[in-house]
Amino acid sequence: MASRRSALTAIGRQFRPLLDGWGNALATLAILVTACVLLPGVFEWSILRADWQPDAERCRALLGTGACWGVIVEKYPLILFGRYPFDQHWRPALACGLLLAALWLAGSGRLRVRPALALLSGALLGFLALLHGGGFGLPIVDSQLWGGLPLTLLLATGGMAGALPLGILLALGRRSRLPLLRSCCAFYIELVRGVPMISVLFVAAFLFPLFLPDRAGGSALWRVLPAIVGFAAAYLAEVVRGGLQSVPAGQGDAAAALGLSRWQCLRHVILPQALRAALPALVNTFIGLFKDVSLVTVVSLYELTGALTLALSGDAQWRAFYLEGYLFIGLIYWLGCLALSNFGRRLERRLQYSSRDC
Amino acid sequence: MRRPFAEFRRHASSRAFCYQLLVAGLALALVWLLVEQTGAELRTRGIRSGFAFLFEPAGFSIGESVLDFDAAQPYWRAFLVGVLNTLRVALAAIVLATVLGLCLGACSLTRNVLLRGLCRAYVEVFRNIPLLLQLLTWYFLLAEKLPSADAALNPLPGVFLSKSGLAFPWGGEVPAAGDFGIAGGGAVTPEFLALLLGLSGYGAAYLAEIVRAGILSVPRGQVDAAAALGMTPLQGLRAVVLPQALRLMIPPATNQFLNLTKNSSLAVAVGYPDLVSIANTSLNQTGQAAECISILMAVYLGLSLLTAAATGWYNRRQLRRGH
Amino acid sequence: MNIAGWKCCSALIAVLALTPLAAHAGKTLDLVRQQGRVACGVSTGLAGFSGVDSKGNWSGLDTDICRGIAAAVLGDPGKVKWLPLNSQQRFTALQAGEVDVLSRNTTWTLTRDASMGLHFTAITYYDGQGFMVPKQSKASSVKQLRNAEICVQSGTTTEKNLNDYFRAQGAKVRPVVFESFEASLKAFFSGRCQAYTTDVSSLVSIRDKEAPKPGDYVILPEVISKEPLGPAVRRGDDEWFAIVKWLVFALIEAEELGITQANADSLRSSPNPAVQRLLGSGDDSGRLLGLDREWALRAIKAVGNYGEIFERNLGSGSSLKLPRGSNALWTKGGLMYAPPVR
Incomplete structure (x- = not known):
């Protein structure tokens, strides 16, 4: 009897956080009821009635009642790699694998900062070389043809890699003692932060070619990437400035007293502390950038979202199955963002340990 | 011979001044060069330029607008309608996102594991999927699931919800069924609703994090003190915790409001006639890309500065009150 | 900024200043x-x-x-x-x-x-601009679409034609303008608009491939614009x-x-x-x-x-499976006519 009683209490204790107080119990009940109403429908559509065969006729019969995952099976090369020549698809696949592996290795915390940076820049160069070709008997593939996942990765990593140094420079410029430099940097930062990314992309894609004489503008990719760098740099600058402000003024004085030059002080004393303080916000900005890359589709660059449009809208057989496509690339983005925020959390923890060490 | 130069080098301030002058000169030269170059390019290619087109009739109609708009009216009025539409959806979304964000932020700190988990899951899912995808999904869901205009949902007298949107009594008029759907009264379209839901759902996920951090920043002792004074947890939250947390929350929340306003530029994806949509159509009809895009950027910049000024004012007032 | 920076800057300026010379170099x-x-x-x-x-x-x-x-x-x-x-x-x-x-x-x-x-x-x-409506619609001609909501894709001449046509009739319409083709179609087929308008060449394929049930939609007889x-x-x-x-x-x-x-x-x-x-x-x-x-x-x-x-x-x-229609040769009752190659 006693043992049964105590078991009941134990079970009751487990549920207490859910049922403690009437408001709490009501919330629990509401959540459970909503889940019971919604989940079976979702389950039925996405799994029970879904079809995995790349067969347009069977999918059309399912329209509205079940998911047609066959559209992914049929179109995944186009969605993932865009207009890249079909027989060369192993190259973007390998390049993405290379870059992702390097990112994972650099983010896993097994490497120190310098080797990690070297690895990343090496991987980025290898990535570009593989995509572009030209050596080892690989035919050259024009950057106009790059698309899908490799383009998303290139714009995101290239954008971050370019924006961080530029953002640091802008942040330092905004705290400079030279009034003109200071106001120029502030003006730039506020200007860019005040306009939507779409309009910056419009300028890069539509206006820039008009500023330049015939064909000097080059491929859209090389105009949009600097635009992304310039855009993200303004946001990063504010994040870095927040970090710089958190470094006590005494640190700079101490460094000066030790005879460090201004540059040395910045490089070895101020910046490491500032960047460490700004780390969570930096990672958040990177996540934002990764998602914002999906906007380049409005200027005819075919990253994941654009490649999906390209794959489906010209093909009358498969046009009707957009929702499945959106869910597919939504999943890719979600995984990417999740990985980034996990990386940020781990890095934060590691830095906390290392700062305790010294 | 070298003495003046050495003197110059030693004089840090005059050196700095010269550098600055040089930078400014270079920047100005660059801008002048670009403008000159563009003008020449446009002329040689036979492309019309200038803002004169703003006073010509627009020639297209706009699906929903606060002002009366007719295709015979000039482009500038079309742009004005676009700006008002952008403002309308941004303001509504800011209010909704704030409410939702507050709830989510508070929920993610409750003891109810299920509720807390749900709020965390919401934040993690909604923050990590591009807004464009969310908007399209919302729109498709609304378009798919709402009943057609003949069989409109009628949850309250005079309020109709259907594929034609949400109609409600407004200005003394009560909506009723017409030839093509519901007519009369005030109405918002499903495009507006989808945009509102998407923007506020996305913004709320970010605001929830800000609220959570703000509340966590209030020392535990304050909560205990409130409890000791006999306040209920809700009273304690409202009267003790939130006012203190608010001071920390306002700067990042301002940023989020700005982001939300700028994100409303994705409206064109779901067919809402915001400023970007109007600029797109005008750009297509006149071919004057530079002019349309500069109007677009100027308006958003102006809105950002206004929002920053408004929240700055509020922030100062709040700080004064706090002391 | 150090010397290298200045060099970079001036090189950039020089490149920008020289580029006009390169313009229109080749036909x-x-x-x-x-x-x-x-x-x-x-x-x-x-x-x-x-x-x-x-x-x-x-x-x-x-x-x-x-x-x-x-x-x-x-x-x-x-x-x-x-x-x-x-x-x-x-x-x-x-x-x-x-x-x-x-x-x-x-x-x-x-x-x-x-x-x-x-x-x-x-x-x-x-080409020309036509309309598609659901079969059970009250409209059997474009003229009856006054005050209707019509789904359109943006950035085309379609928006302007739509407006011109109904203005000539002294009527108004409410366009719902989408940037993307698929969003505009999805909106129409889910019943958001009472009609869909685009070039006739696309209407047929849209009905046959996109509609959940092609038989539920009809294409109205009028063509309201010329779209060469x-x-x-x-x-x-x-x-x-x-x-x-x-x-x-x-x-x-x-x-x-x-x-x-x-x-x-x-x-x-x-x-x-x-x-x-x-x-x-x-x-x-x-x-x-x-x-x-x-x-x-x-x-x-x-x-x-x-x-x-x-x-x-x-x-x-x-x-x-579109018919040749206006796109047949002029000798076969169409408009396709080439000036003599000589």
């Missing part, structure tokens, strides 16, 4: 020959006009025109660089020289021809303008003369001087265009005559 034809490919702007996907299949190959009427140009100018229909452009970007891409020819179901209008720095060359498809579609080139290069224009004419002329992809080689010895001229076995028509004798022969062998292109992409040989 389009020279540039195309030098780079060994024709840069062709096409739509991001419009069934029958341009689209990529699951293997990444382009097909459609618009794309075949570009293939024909590449075959005529470079001798290889595969030497085309495809640039899918959205409707906002198409004119700037042409103006800025990113594409040599814009073959992207673009309507020829006065404003575009006169103020956007481009020239339309010839008409490859006569054709390739456009940049202003200021008459030589290239003539090449593109006459390539289209040559394809139409080939159909009239009965020259097809299959019989083009054998017809070179035809006694008909018009055939000889077109195929390069008679007078040299290519020299005047800055091309060689067999320019048209290569284009016809690559993509076929206009009729073959039509049937393959839009007509009986395609999944769209």
Whole structure:
């Protein structure tokens, strides 16, 4: 009897956080009821009635009642790699694998900062070389043809890699003692932060070619990437400035007293502390950038979202199955963002340990 | 011979001044060069330029607008309608996102594991999927699931919800069924609703994090003190915790409001006639890309500065009150 | 900033200052020959006009025109660089020289021809704007659509036509404008709008492929606008303008003369001087265009005559099954008429 009683209490204790107080119990009940109403429908559509065969006729019969995952099976090369020549698809696949592996290795915390940076820049160069070709008997593939996942990765990593140094420079410029430099940097930062990314992309894609004489503008990719760098740099600058402000003024004085030059002080004393303080916000900005890359589709660059449009809208057989496509690339983005925020959390923890060490 | 130069080098301030002058000169030269170059390019290619087109009739109609708009009216009025539409959806979304964000932020700190988990899951899912995808999904869901205009949902007298949107009594008029759907009264379209839901759902996920951090920043002792004074947890939250947390929350929340306003530029994806949509159509009809895009950027910049000024004012007032 | 920074800066300025000298250095034809490919702007996907299949190959009427140009100018229909452009970007891409020819179901209008720095060359498809409504709709003619909500895709002439038409009727409509094609379709088929409007050429395929039940929708009889579609080139290069224009004419002329992809080689010895001229076995028509004798022969062998292109992409040989209608030859009651190739 006693043992049964105590078991009941134990079970009751487990549920207490859910049922403690009437408001709490009501919330629990509401959540459970909503889940019971919604989940079976979702389950039925996405799994029970879904079809995995790349067969347009069977999918059309399912329209509205079940998911047609066959559209992914049929179109995944186009969605993932865009207009890249079909027989060369192993190259973007390998390049993405290379870059992702390097990112994972650099983010896993097994490497120190310098080797990690070297690895990343090496991987980025290898990535570009593989995509572009030209050596080892690989035919050259024009950057106009790059698309899908490799383009998303290139714009995101290239954008971050370019924006961080530029953002640091802008942040330092905004705290400079030279009034003109200071106001120029502030003006730039506020200007860019005040306009939507779409309009910056419009300028890069539509206006820039008009500023330049015939064909000097080059491929859209090389105009949009600097635009992304310039855009993200303004946001990063504010994040870095927040970090710089958190470094006590005494640190700079101490460094000066030790005879460090201004540059040395910045490089070895101020910046490491500032960047460490700004780390969570930096990672958040990177996540934002990764998602914002999906906007380049409005200027005819075919990253994941654009490649999906390209794959489906010209093909009358498969046009009707957009929702499945959106869910597919939504999943890719979600995984990417999740990985980034996990990386940020781990890095934060590691830095906390290392700062305790010294 | 070298003495003046050495003197110059030693004089840090005059050196700095010269550098600055040089930078400014270079920047100005660059801008002048670009403008000159563009003008020449446009002329040689036979492309019309200038803002004169703003006073010509627009020639297209706009699906929903606060002002009366007719295709015979000039482009500038079309742009004005676009700006008002952008403002309308941004303001509504800011209010909704704030409410939702507050709830989510508070929920993610409750003891109810299920509720807390749900709020965390919401934040993690909604923050990590591009807004464009969310908007399209919302729109498709609304378009798919709402009943057609003949069989409109009628949850309250005079309020109709259907594929034609949400109609409600407004200005003394009560909506009723017409030839093509519901007519009369005030109405918002499903495009507006989808945009509102998407923007506020996305913004709320970010605001929830800000609220959570703000509340966590209030020392535990304050909560205990409130409890000791006999306040209920809700009273304690409202009267003790939130006012203190608010001071920390306002700067990042301002940023989020700005982001939300700028994100409303994705409206064109779901067919809402915001400023970007109007600029797109005008750009297509006149071919004057530079002019349309500069109007677009100027308006958003102006809105950002206004929002920053408004929240700055509020922030100062709040700080004064706090002391 | 250090010395290296200054050097970089001044180098950049110098480059920017010198670039105007490089502008307009070569004409389009020279540039195309030098780079060994024709840069062709096409739509991001419009069934029958341009689209990529699951293997990444382009097909459609618009794309075949570009293939024909590449075959005529470079001798290889595969030497085309495809640039899918959205409707906002198409004119700037042409103006800025990113594409040599814009073959992207673009309507020829006065404003575009006169103020956007481009020239339309010839008409490859006569289209018009039509309407589709659900079968149980109260409207059986476009006139009855007053005050209706109509789904449209943005960035096209469609919005303006819609407005012009209803204004002439003294009525109003409420357009619901979408940037993307798929969003506009999804909205219509889920019942958001009472009608959908776009070019007639697309309406049929949209109904047959996109509608949950094609039988539930009808296409209204009225066509409210003229939409002549054709390739456009940049202003200021008459030589290239003539090449593109006459390539289209040559394809139409080939159909009239009965020259097809299959019989083009054998017809070179035809006694008909018009055939000889077109195929390069008679007078040299290519020299005047800055091309060689067999320019048209290569284009016809690559993509076929206009009729073959039509049937393959839009007509009986395609999944769209559109009738020739206005796009039949003038000798068969249509509007396709090429000035004489001589």
